[in-house]
Amino acid sequence: MSDNISYTSKIVTRFAPSPTGLLHLGNYRTAVFAYLFARKNDGEFILRIEDTDRERSKKEFEDNILESLEWLGLKYDKFFRQSENIERHTFYLNKLISEGKAYISKEEAKDGSGVIKEIVRFKNPNKVVVFNDLIRGSIATDTTDLEDFVIAKSITEPLFHLAVVVDDFEEGITHILRGEDHIPNTPRQMLIQEALGFPHPNYAHLPLVLSPDRTKLSKRKGALPVTSYKDKGYLPSAILNFIALIGFNPGGEKEIFTLDELVNVFDMLKIQKGSAILNEEKLNWTNKEHIKLESKEEQFAIIKKYFNDYDDELLKKLQITIIERITHYGELSEVVNEFSYFKERETPVLEKLLWKETTKENIIKHLNYILSMMDTLNFSNVEKIKEVVYAYANENGKGEVLSPLRVSLSTRDKSPDPFMLLYVLGKEESIIRIKNAINILSS
């Protein structure tokens, strides 16, 4: 059973989240795999919001799911809301009851109210159910200890197992890709399918994404909603790339993929069986690689939002240096602070202008010499600046020339190299700052 062979009927997959909270990366990875599998096979990808639990489902969570999928670029072909399918759930519920395959049971409500309710229980045939999981092979379960499980809170209030089975059938789902935490649910759902005369869909249970403590990823353990990565300035292509390669690897040594490339290389047989832990550092590295993939213009547009009061000309000179410092665009706000000296002239402190045992006089001499060659420097080319200034530094002591120069221009002892500072600041501003430093050294 490989996705490389062609199926006789059209592949239809679905992502079926319940809108009861903000979904994290682990949840969306299920969507990514279902999406990749459908697209790889020219199939259909369906989004179904499972909102039958009226009390816990919230519109804001549904909106967040929609926003996240759109941001990630996972376009769905059809959209369903489970709560709008209650009629057909009731229809099949009645069918089951009339055929003696389910029955109404008068029981005390579990909410402690003491009210007697008419819930619907499935008449368990108590048999061994076997299915061939596309990822892990044959899985057999004796359903006897499941007893007559509840499938509806009332004839008009279907529960998960019934609703899922009916909707998957009615929507023509051929392949169900979901987390392995659903493996125990599969036998019950297959029992209902059999009672209703539905065919069994194909199942592929994905390995779980774990927290660093090796337990299921959860909000409580710090798992962030996908939209928070959006807010922090991560690239959707990087998030996609990163989560697709957790539990899946096409083989080979390529690490960076676009969505289209992922669709191309996707192969269900290459999905991992064991669960995996999220590695934030690799996410950051992946994101940086995707930033590098962006065009100069795309990068600039975002940088400009943070460095909004910078002159375009100066910012373009600074762009490469800025990009080098970040892993995701949200870090730009820190870089704005770090690079404040590019925008506002600041006053260097005497101690930082000094270099080891070198006398003030010598430092002043070096700075004056650099000042004297300003007219000969080609300020439109950082390499040319480097050639000339470095030659002098190399002859007269790298440290005692370059360190005071850097502090003169940036006032900091940690900054880009002085050649870059000269290039970005330009001739006029550089002269002013160096003269200012000489004054401080002279006083």
Place this chain on the structure above:
RNA sequence: GGUCCCAUCGUCUAGUGGUUAGGACACAAGCUUUUCAAGCUUGGAACCGGAGUUCAAUUCUCCGUGGGAUCACCA
């Protein structure tokens, strides 16, 4: 506890009945045009254990061990 799933560097993984077990992240060292960042080079780092099958097991089988999931009138 019952049931089920899983097992290659710290993490994500490639891979094979015979390999120096490969790559990436992270880490360490060195280099590069002082510092920071980036980049480059090098390095340390893994087949859970035991039995069986076999000329040969990391790979196949079984048993352990370990980890995980699940046992709702949630999904």
